[in-house]
Amino acid sequence: xxxxxxxxxxxxxxxxxxxxxxxxxxxxxxxxxxxxxxxxxxxxxxxxxxxxxxxxxxxxxxxxxxxxxxxxxxxxxxxxxxxxxxxxxxxxxxxxxxxxxxxxxxxxxxxxxxxxxxxxxxxxxxxxxxxxxxxxxxxxxxxxxxxxxxxxxxxxxxxxxxxxxxxxxxxxxxxxxxxxxxxxxxxxxxxxxxxxxxxxxxxxxxxxxxxxxxxxxxxxxxxxxxxxxxxxxxxxxxxxxxxxxxxxxxxxxxxxxxxxxxxxxxxxxxxxxxxxxxxxxxxxxxxxxxxxxxxxxxxxxxxxxxxxxxxxxxxxxxxxxxxxxxxxxxxxxxxxxxxxxxxxxxxxxxxxxxxxxxxxxxxxxxxxxxxxxxxxxxxxxxxxxxxxxxxxxxxxxxxxxxxxxxxxxxxxxxxxxxxxxxxxxxx
Numbered sequence: 166x167x168x169x170x171x172x173x174x175x176x177x178x179x180x181x182x183x184x185x186x187x188x189x190x191x192x193x194x195x196x197x198x199x200x201x202x203x204x205x206x207x208x209x210x211x212x213x214x215x216x217x218x219x220x221x222x223x224x225x226x227x228x229x230x231x232x233x234x235x236x237x238x239x240x241x242x243x244x245x246x247x248x249x250x251x252x253x254x255x256x257x258x259x260x261x262x263x264x265x266x267x268x269x270x271x272x273x274x275x276x277x278x279x280x281x282x283x284x285x286x287x288x289x290x291x292x293x294x295x296x297x298x299x300x301x302x303x304x305x306x307x308x309x310x311x312x313x314x315x316x317x318x319x320x321x322x323x324x325x326x327x328x329x330x331x332x333x334x335x336x337x338x339x340x341x342x343x344x345x346x347x348x349x350x351x352x353x354x355x356x357x358x359x360x361x362x363x364x365x366x367x368x369x370x371x372x373x374x375x376x377x378x379x380x381x382x383x384x385x386x387x388x389x390x391x392x393x394x395x396x397x398x399x400x401x402x403x404x405x406x407x408x409x410x411x412x413x414x415x416x417x418x419x420x421x422x423x424x425x426x427x428x429x430x431x432x433x434x435x436x437x438x439x440x441x442x443x444x445x446x447x448x449x450x451x452x453x454x455x456x457x458x459x460x461x462x463x464x465x466x467x468x469x470x471x472x473x474x475x476x477x478x479x480x481x482x483x484x485x486x487x488x489x490x491x492x493x494x495x496x497x498x499x500x501x502x503x504x505x506x507x508x509x510x511x512x513x514x515x516x517x518x519x520x521x522x523x524x525x526x527x528x529x530x531x532x533x534x535x536x537x538x539x540x541x542x543x544x545x546x547x548x549x550x551x552x553x554x555x556x557x558x559x560x561x562x563x564x565x566x567x568x569x570x571x572x573x574x575x576x577x578x579x580x581x582x583x584x585x586x587x588x589x590x591x592x
Contacts (some may be wrong), residue, residue, distance in 0.1 A: 172230070173334075181401075190356070196569070197385065199258065201369040202554060203351060204379050205512040206208055212371075214467070215534075217471065219415045221282075222590075224363070228294075231251065233590070235497045236336070239516065243336060244457065246329050248461075250450035254262045256373055256408050256414060256482055257460075258270075258406070260406065260458075262403075262404075262406055265403050265404065265405050265406055266405075266406040266407075266427045267360075267390060267406070267407050267408070268407075268408050268409075269320055269321065269360075269406070269407050269408070269409055269410065270319045270320075270408070270409075270410045271409050272320065272411050274410075274411045275411070275540060275541050276411075276538050276539060276540050276541065277319070277320050277321070277347065277409050277411065277413045277415065277538075277539045278319040278320045278321070278537065278538050278539075279319055279320065279322070279323070279415065279465070279536070279537040279539070280315060280316055280319035280321070280323070280358075280515070280534055280536050280537075281322075281323050281324075281467070281498045281520060281527055281534065281535045281537070282316070282322075282323075282324045282520060282523040282532075282533075282534045282536070283324070283325055283519070283520035283521050283522055283523040283525075283532060283533075283534075284325045284327045284521070284522045284523055284525040285324050285325065285326060285327065285498060285502050285523055285524050285525060286327060286328055286502065286524070286526070287328065287330075287344075287346035287347075287350040287353060288328055288344045288345055289346070289347070290344045291344070291526065292526065292527045292557050293307075293526050293527060294346060294350075295351065295522060295557075295559045296557035296558070297353055297478060298350075300351055300355075302350055302353050303353060303356040304353055304356040304357040304453045306355065306521065306558075307524060307557065307558055307559075308357060308558070308559055308560075309552075309558070309560030309561055311560075311561045312534065312550075312559065312561050313357065313358065313535065313559065314550060315534060315550065315561075316357055316358035316359070316534070317358030319358070319536065320326070320358050320409065321360050321361065321481065322358050322359050322361075323356070323359070323360065323361045323362065323363065323417065323467060323498075324357070324359055324362055324363070324523060325362070325363045325467075325469070325500040325520075325523075326362035326363060326364060326365060326366075326369070326380075326384075326391070327344065327366045327367075327368045327369070328343070328344035328345060328346050328368050328369070328371065328501075329345055329346070329368075329369055329370070329371060329372050329376040329377055329380040329385070330345075330346050330347070330348045330351050330374035330378070330379060330380045330381065330383035331345055331348060331372055331375070331377075331379035331380060331383070332347065332348065333372070333375050333376060334372030334373040334374075334375050334376030334379075335372060335373060336371060336372055336472065337370070337371055337373065337430050340371065340430055342370050343368070343371040343372065344351070344368050345371060345372045345376060347400075348379060348383040348386075349383075350381075351383040351384055351386070351387035351389065352387055354384075354387060354389045354417070355387060355388070355389070359389060359427060359484065360390060361390055361391065361392060361405060361582065362384065362389060362390075362391050362392075363391070363393050363419040363467045363469070363500070364380065364381075364391050364392065364393045364394030364419065364441060364505065364544050365392070365393025365394060365419045365420045365421040365441045365442045365443075365444075365467075365468075365469055365592060366393075366399070366421055366423070366431070366441070366469045366500070366501065367421065367423045367424055367429075367430070367431045367469065367501070368587060369394055369430040369431060369441055370430065370432050370440065370441065371430075371552075373579075374432070374438075374439060375404070377394070377432075377439055377440070378396070380394070380440055381394065381395070382412075388521075388549060390405055390537045391405075392404075392405045392417050392418065392419035392420075392467065393418075393419025393420055393441055393467070393469075394434070394439075394440070394441045394442070394586075395434055395440075395442075396434075396439045397434055397435065397436055397438065397439065398433075398435055398436055398442070398449075399436075400431075401434035401439075401440065401441060402418075402420070402434070402442045402443040402449055402450070402453055403453070404416040404417065404456070404457045404462070404464075405418075405419075406457075406460075406462060407420045407437070413463070413539060413540075413541070414460070414461060414462040414463065415462060415463050415464075415465065415539075416460070416462035416464045416465065417465045417467060418450065418453050418454060418457065418464065418465070418466050418467070419442065419466075419467045419468070419469075420441075420442040420443065420444035420447075420450050420466070420467075420468055420469070421441055421442065421443055421444065421469035421470070421501075421511070422443070422444050422445045422447070422468070422470045422481060422485065423469050423470065423471075423558060424467065425445055425481075429443070429579045436486050440493050443446050445469070445481075447485055449488070450489070450492075451488060451489065451492040452464070453487060454492040454494050457483070457489060457493075458492075458493035458494075463495045463539060464493060464496070465494070465495065465496045465498065465505055466489050466496070466497045467496075467498045467499075467500070468489070468497065468498070468499050468500075469484070469500050470482050470485065470499055470500075470501055471500045471502040471506065471518065471519055471537065472499050472502060473501065473502055473503055473559060474502065474503060474504060475502060475504070475561055476502075476504055476506050476507070476577060476589055477506075478506055478518050482499070482518055486509070486511045486514075486516050486518075488509050489514075490511045490512045490516070491512060493507035493515065494514055495497050496514065496515055496537065497511075497515070497516040497517070497543075498516060498517050498520065498521045498535065499516070499517060499518045499520070500517065500519060500520060500521075502518075502519040502521065502536055503519075503522050503525070503530075504519065504530065504531075505519060505520065505521045505531055505532065505533060505574065505577075506519035506521075506558065506577040507519035507574075507577040507578040508549070508574065508577075508583070508589060509578060509581065510581060510591040513591070515547055515589065517535055520531070520532065520533055520534075520535065522554050523552075523554065523559060524554060524557075524558070524559045525554070526553075526554075526557075527556055527557045528554065528555075529554070529555040529556070530553070530554050530555075530561075531551065531552075531553060531554075531570050531573070532552045532553065532554050532559060533549055533550055533551050533570070533574075534549075534550040535548070535549055535550070535551055536548040546586050546588060546589075546590075547588070547589040548586070548587045548589065549556040549570060549583055549587040549589055550587055550589075551566070551567050551570035551573060551574075551587065553566060553570075561590060568585075570586065571587060579592075580592055
């Protein structure tokens with residue numbers, strides 16, 4: 166209404182009988198209608214405005230059943246901390262984190278977007294790796310266009326890199342499946358829009374120590390960050406931090422509890438030897454989660470766990486999910502089973518137990534991406550994007566296939582709501 170005044174006081178009012186005015190039927194009817202409008206219309210207006218003012222990454226996010234709120238680390242310990250001070254603290258790089266911190270721009274100043282997908286394979290001795298090679302070491306034509314647009318469109322994109330990059334090494338003796346890709350194939354990650362890969366898995370060490378070291382060199386040369394592997398345990402277990410241009414801070418920690426043996430083929434990093442970050446004993450993992458939360462980061466744990474080829478989660482997934490959530494993780498993303506597993510909320514923390522194969526072989530199998538939008542007001546929304554891997558390609562599911570996968574995920578995940586657009590929330 167701007168500055169216009171819709172009620173003008175008339176100087177004659179004090180010379181008119183109030184009783185004579187209110188005794189007229191038309192006046193009574195008017196007042197009753199006016200009162201009803203105030204009682205119903207004004208609250209509705211405020212409700213609509215509060216929804217309309219909510220910052221959203223995409224218009225369809227409006228239809229998500231509700232948003233989850235990010236717990237703000239450390240704020241409760243100091244009630245005097247202002248929003249401005251909190252934002253400043255979130256953007257700080259702490260001593261010792263310099264080599265693990267990346268500064269990224271965002272496409273929308275109100276949000277930060279993250280994308281996660283499961284297992285990938287570039288080994289040309291297997292059909293899917295050969296498909297990438299024939300495409301010219303690019304994801305074009307192998308990954309569907311709409312998925313590529315989503316992968317390239319998020320601010321931070323992560324996948325599970327389940328193989329080493331090397332021209333050397335020898336396959337581990339007695340291991341049924343061993344993978345290795347040429348170092349130059351790491352450039353494919355750039356065409357996928359991938360910013361960071363997980364190395365904590367049971368195939369990163371398939372060709373021994375030198376091939377594992379070559380992997381980190383190849384990723385460094387390709388400009389792709391990695392988590393869950395290193396030249397010693399300090400590197401392998403260290404959170405990878407992202408500071409965003411709009412003042413947010415994200416930590417990604419990657420670990421594996423596979424293989425569950427005292428002397429696994431995939432060597433765990435030690436104080437003076439390279440390897441992956443193992444978490445069958447998760448004491449160090451929980452310490453790293455607490456450390457990242459104390460630095461005011463939104464903490465993602467990308468973990469290799471579970472039993473292959475089954476949709477049922479096992480007891481170690483169940484038990485560690487609670488421990489990781491209680492330590493302060495904001496989101497847990499799982500890999501290893503090669504199939505989709507349920508989505509759950511554990512003590513308020515979303516857990517995607519397995520994203521399955523993303524582009525790993527020629528089998529026809531359901532898969533997905535998970536998109537995460539962090540809003541500056543502290544809210545988070547998660548979206549499950551159904552996809553299908555088939556014939557050495559992966560594409561976004563549409564129509565009846567989309568609805569079927571959403572329905573099956575909802576049936577597997579009784580504690581969550583998944584709406585028709587894939588938006589996830591706790592029941």
